[in-house]
Amino acid sequence: MKSIADEISLLITTYNNPNFLDIVLKSVLAQRVLPKEVIIADDGSGQPTHELIQQYQKIFPVPLLHAWIPDEGFRASKVRNVAVAQSSGQYIVMIDGDIVIGPTFIQDHRMLMKPGRFVTGSRARLMQKATEALCRKKTHHVSFWNPGLRRRLVLLRIPFMHYLIKGNSGTKRARSCNLGVWRTDYIKVNGFEEKFIGWGFEDWEFVQRLYNIGLVRKNAKMLAPAIHLFHPYKNASRAEINEQMLHHTRESKKTRAEIGIDQYL
Template sequence: MKPHPTCTLVTPTYNWPEALELLLLSVLNQTVLPNEVIIADDGSKKETRQLIENFQQKFPIPLIHIWHEDLENRKPRIMNQAIAKAKFDYIVEIDGDIIMHKNFIEDHLNFSEKGHYLYGSRVNIQKKNIPKIFNQKKIHFGFFSEGIKKRGRTLHIPFLMRFAKTSNTRSTKLRGCNMSFWRDDFIKINGFNENLVGWGIDDSEMIQRLHNIGIQGKRLKHAGIVYHIYHPEQSKSHIELNLEIEKKTTHKKITYIEKGVNQFL
C-alpha cells in the first residue's frame, strides 16, 4: 500500500457532549491515528469545552478546539476556521454525531488519491438504542449489533474497493458526515460557502465546486464505515434558499465563492 498522506480529522459539534465523547473514544480506537483532530464548535456551552479539555489530557495527538459564539447555525464559518487552522495535507470530515469503525481513518488514507475526494455512507443507530449506547459508552458495532439499520453497510471488505469507479458528477448519496479531500483543493475553491443559511447543503455545494475545477469523486463501499447516532432532524426552514444557491453553483459551474475560507488564512 502507498504511503499515507498527513491528515487532519475535522468534526463540527454543537451542544451534544454525550455524542462527542463517543466520537472521541472512537478516535482513540483507530488502527491509524490522524495527525491531529480539530473540533469545529458552533457555539456550544461549557459542558463541551470541559469534555474536550478532559480528552486533551490523554490524547496522543493534538486535539484542537475552535469555538465561536452561538448565533444560530453557522457551520460553514466554523468549518472554514477549522480547516484554515489544519496543519496537514488531507482533510477527513465527519459529523459530531458519528462513531467511527476502527479502520475508518486508515481506509480514507489508503484510498486517498490526488485529483479525487472520497465519500462514504453511514449505518444508522436507531432511537431506542441511544440511551443504552450512551450509558455503556459503546463504540464497537458490527453486523449482529442490535438497533442498527442497513446491516450490509457494517461489513468491512476494503478489498472490494479495487473495483470502485470514479465519477465526475456529484452523487446524491454524498453525506458530509463521511468524506475526505485535499486541503489544497478546498482552498482553491475558497472552502465552504458562508452565504448558505441554516441546516443543509453546505457540504454538497462545496463538493460541486470541487467537481467544477475537475476533481473527481470516489465512493467508499465496505470501507470508511461510520455509525450515526439518531437525533431529531434539524429545521429545514432555509433549505429552498440553499438549494437555489447549489443549483446556481452547478449550472453556472461556479468554482470560487466570495465569502469562504480565505478570510481565515
C-alpha cells in the same frame, strides 16, 4: 505505540451534544492508525462541551484542537472553514459529531487519498433506542449484529470488493459526515460557502464546486465504515433557499465560495 497518518487532519463538527462527542472521540482513540491531529469544529457549544474537550486533551495521543465560534444559529460552513484554517495536515477528513467511526476509518481514508480526487463515504444508522442505550453505556462499540441498526451492510469492510463497486456519482449521498479532500483543493474552492446558514445542502454545494474544478469523486465502498447516531432532524426552514444556491452553483459552474476560508488564512 500506534502509527500516525502525518498527512491527515480529522475534523469533527459539533454543537451542544457532549454525550455524542464523547462517544465519537472514543472511536477516534480506537483507530488503528491515528490522524496527525483532531480538530473539533464547534458551532457555539456551551461549557459542558468545553469541559469534555479539555478532559480529552489531557489524554489524547495526538493534538486535539478546539475551533469554536459563537452560537449564532446553524453555521456549519463557517466553523468548518475556521477549523480547516487551523489545520496542518495535507489532507482533511471530515465527520460530523454524530458519526462513530470504525477502527480502520483513518487507515482506509489514507489508502484512498490520491491527487485529483476527493472521497465520500457512507454510514450505517443507529435508531433511537439503540443510540440511547449506547449513550447510557458511554461506549463506541457497535457490532454488525447490533439491534436497531439500519443499513448495516455499510459496516462490512471488504477491501477487494471496494474495487468492484463504483458507487454514487454527482452529489448524491455526498455528505460532510464522511468526506476526504486535499487541503489545497479545499482552499482552491475557498472552502464552504458561508452564505449557507441553517441546515441543508451546504455540503452538496461544496462537493459541486470540487467537481467544477475538475476533481473526480471516489466512493469508499466497503471501506471506512461509520455509524450515524440518532437525533431529531434539524430545523430545515432555510432548506429551500439553500437548495436554490446549490442549483446556481451547478448552472453557473461556480468554483469559489464568495464568503469562504480565505478570510481566516
